[in-house]
Amino acid sequence: MNMKKKLSAAEFVVLAEMNTPKGVDISEFVTNARGIKGRMDAVVIPDMDNGVMRMSALGGGALMRREGLEPVIHIYGRDKNRMALQGDILAAYVLGIQNLIVTPAEPMASGDHRDAKPVEDLDETGILEMIRSLCEGVDMAGFELKGAPDFTVGCAMAPVAGDQELAREVENLRGRVAAGAQYIITPPVFDLAAYEKMIEALRPLEVPLVATVFLLKNVGMARYLSIHEPGCRISEDMIRRIRKAPDREAECIRMAGETTAELRKMVRGVKITTLGWEHRLADILEKAGI
Template sequence: MNFKKKLSAAEFVVLAEMNTPKGVDISELVTNARRVKDRVDAVVVPDMDNGVMRMSALAGGALLRREGLETIVHVYGRDKNRMALQGDLLAAYVLGIPHLLVVPAEPMSNGDHREAVTVDDLDESGILQMIRSLREGVDLSGFDLKGTPDFTSGCAMAQVAEDSGLDQEIETVKRKVEAGAQYIVTPPVFDLDAYGRIAEALKPLGVPVIATVFLLKNVGMARYMSIHDPGSRISEDMIRRIRKAPDREAECIRMAGETAAELKKMVQGIKIATLGWEHRLPDILASAGL
């Protein structure tokens, strides 16, 4: 059963995130994808994630489709206007990539090409409306398409630092669902109790929720995120657990696996993000019993 059918059937889905290379050597991407081919429902391919210039998600998605994996590509408006976005999405569809995830883009000031000019012709809701229009067989100028793509499109939920901001973010996500989002991907989960409240708040929107499981690599990363991203809710107990572990890397993998297993009871899917450690995806899946 493919990704779209599993979503529709309310079955649990497992996604793995894999970045494309900064260059043309695709060997690592392909090798890592083959390792999880029969263990995940789809691979999410970010497009120049964190503002770093890489091979396009469209190319990465096509490569992984060639390897027999379903792929979901990121879509955002920072680098392209509505005309280029529509052309890329039509290309994605004919290359066997009907699954899309509309996300906010990292500011250019945080990336490796700070002199690049941003476009931002359409915001996230505008892009979702654009995708819905293409699914209906019409482009944004009102012209009929020759052949209609059947996309599955999702949206991203922003991190919420305080419970007081949850209602406002739920309203933002609601507008994205009204614009055409068919599933929601939420930020990395480190506090399951707090996430339970988020999952409950999203239920009335009536679309599948997919939670992100993020692999902390070491104490330094956990500490940095706890300070600079308070919405992550990384606790001192979690940092202490990594620091005291005889094998810290194995402990981080175990923690990610535990989180994935618990989230299976709360939402319809998970997306595992390892930020360059895609070779450890099989270990996380094994730890989670997936």
């Protein structure tokens, strides 16, 4: 059953995030994909994640399709205008990519090509409306397409630090759902009680939620996120648990697995982000009992 069918049948979806290589050596990318084949419903391919120039998500998605995995690619407006976005979206469809996530992009100033000129022709809502129009067979200039695509489209929720930001973000997402988002990828979950509150706030939007499980790899990463991303809610207990573990790496995997298992009871899917540790995806699923 593909991702679209699972989402509409209210079945739990498991997505794995995998970054494309910075270069043309795809061996590791393909090997990791083969390692998780059959265990994931789809592979999410970010586009220039964190503003770092890499092989495009379109290329990565096509490779995943070639390997027999279902791809989901990120779409955003920082690097492409409406012409390029529409062209790539049509290309994606004929290459077998039927799932898109419209995401915000990291500012150019935070990436590795800081002197580049951002485009920002369309924002996330504009891109969602454009995709819906393409699926209806019409481009943004009003011209009819020769063959229309059919995408399952999600949007991404920004991390929120407090109740005020959550209320504002819910309103943002309401606009994106109205513009065509069929599901929402929520930010990394470290505090399940706080996440329950977020689920409640998002419930009126009446779309499936896919929670992000973010693999903490070490104490330093956990500490950094707890300080610089207040919305992530990484507790001191969590950091202590990693620090005191005899095998810290195994403990991190176990924690991601436990979170995944809990989220299975709360939302309609998870997207597991391992930032280069894609070879450990299978272990996380095993710990989660999936």
